[in-house]
Amino acid sequence: MPRRTLVTNIGELVTNDPAPGREGGPLGIVRDAAVLLDGGLVTWVGPSSSGAAGDAYRDAPPEIVDAGGRAVIPGFVDSHTHLVFGGDRADEFTARMAGQAYEAGGIRSTVAATRAASDDELRDRLAGFVAELHAQGTTTFEVKSGYGLSVADEQRLVRLAREVTDEVTFLGAHVVPFEFREDPAFGEPGSPEASARAADAYVDLVVGDMLDACAPHARWVDAFCERGAFTPEQSRRVLEAGAAAGLGIRVHGNQLGPGGGVRLAVELGAASVDHCTHLDDADVAALAASGTVATLLPGVEFSTRQPYPDARRLIDAGVTVALASDCNPGSSFTSSLPFCIAVAVRDMGMTPAEALWASTAGGAVALRRADVGAIRPGARADLVELDAPSHVHLAYRPGVPLVRRVWAAGELVAG
Numbered sequence: 001m002p003r004r005t006l007v008t009n010i011g012e013l014v015t016n017d018p019a020p021g022r023e024g025g026p027l028g029i030v031r032d033a034a035v036l037l038d039g040g041l042v043t044w045v046g047p048s049s050s051g052a053a054g055d056a057y058r059d060a061p062p063e064i065v066d067a068g069g070r071a072v073i074p075g076f077v078d079s080h081t082h083l084v085f086g087g088d089r090a091d092e093f094t095a096r097m098a099g100q101a102y103e104a105g106g107i108r109s110t111v112a113a114t115r116a117a118s119d120d121e122l123r124d125r126l127a128g129f130v131a132e133l134h135a136q137g138t139t140t141f142e143v144k145s146g147y148g149l150s151v152a153d154e155q156r157l158v159r160l161a162r163e164v165t166d167e168v169t170f171l172g173a174h175v176v177p178f179e180f181r182e183d184p185a186f187g188e189p190g191s192p193e194a195s196a197r198a199a200d201a202y203v204d205l206v207v208g209d210m211l212d213a214c215a216p217h218a219r220w221v222d223a224f225c226e227r228g229a230f231t232p233e234q235s236r237r238v239l240e241a242g243a244a245a246g247l248g249i250r251v252h253g254n255q256l257g258p259g260g261g262v263r264l265a266v267e268l269g270a271a272s273v274d275h276c277t278h279l280d281d282a283d284v285a286a287l288a289a290s291g292t293v294a295t296l297l298p299g300v301e302f303s304t305r306q307p308y309p310d311a312r313r314l315i316d317a318g319v320t321v322a323l324a325s326d327c328n329p330g331s332s333f334t335s336s337l338p339f340c341i342a343v344a345v346r347d348m349g350m351t352p353a354e355a356l357w358a359s360t361a362g363g364a365v366a367l368r369r370a371d372v373g374a375i376r377p378g379a380r381a382d383l384v385e386l387d388a389p390s391h392v393h394l395a396y397r398p399g400v401p402l403v404r405r406v407w408a409a410g411e412l413v414a415g
């Protein structure tokens, strides 16, 4: 049975639930606060000193947890990860730090390692990542497929992802796999014509048998709309087919250069378009007029040594911004949202408050989830106690493990 817990003596409680008398605008900060967790949900939020919490548990006293005046924030919502894969690409990272450019094609080496891994190997790896996420305060996370790229392998990855999260994304359209690219039936391998034909043929498979095999295990469909991956036309085919199969739309767009990914995402009503590093004014205006979240992934620009996306420009234009890790072995092998917050504040023009909101409530909007990302009665009891008096320390003390205790659905999962 889920525990009843009263977390009390909280110096700064970030609720993401603004109300009269609370501070910090959208953060809805309550000082000297307490939160009651019951049945996996938050059931009461109020002052810790007044004794008012007593009314909330008169019949069955909860376990009391003293936060010692520290800050408590909502669990992080990481709306973009690629956690089911084999191997790693440390050598590629080393070469990149010595000056080599990041290319989408590196994905194919992880595809080979993933195909070679057994279910249990991938499962063990996933379990390790889930522990890593919890230890860093993440209590909701999305996981994409995309390192299988055959019907059987993609289905294997969405099934495995579904064992650890409800937020599973089918990313068959990650890159064109080796066996299509090298097939001479499409022309001279590597030539532009053969590459285009191979990509079209692969998209036929993605929207056909692969989608049929994966859709029952997924909530979302995604496409990597980028040079070196899929054109806007090919991405559109995949996303429309996914939507027709009942999946919500997410898009990887405008990561490596300008392109049509953002406009396509907005046109199709995607929940989120992720990366948004290279945007023109029309992209920003389109996002601002839409319900599509711009999800920024600072770990990518950090690990590929590229210019960061301009969060300030997006927020000032009225775009809803989320921060996510994009944890994957190629472009961003970090699962740490505190790290992403620190980079976003240091280099992307976000305030500490905006970065915290974007990695909690913003991630929840990107996943269209009303039950996570905030500490309010009725929300899932996902809380993080920081070893700090204020959420500002997440950016102010980069690299310091400030996550002290973590509750997910009312259960202590770290600390």
Ligand code: NIG
Residues within 6 Å of the ligand: 082, 104, 106, 107, 110, 224, 252, 255, 300, 326, 328, 329, 330, 331, 332
């Ligand atoms: O989000 N953009 C596509 N996928 C990943 C990269 C994956 C890889 O390099 O293995 C990303 O950056």
Ligand code: FE
Residues within 6 Å of the ligand: 080, 081, 082, 252, 326, 328
């Ligand atoms: Fe990604």
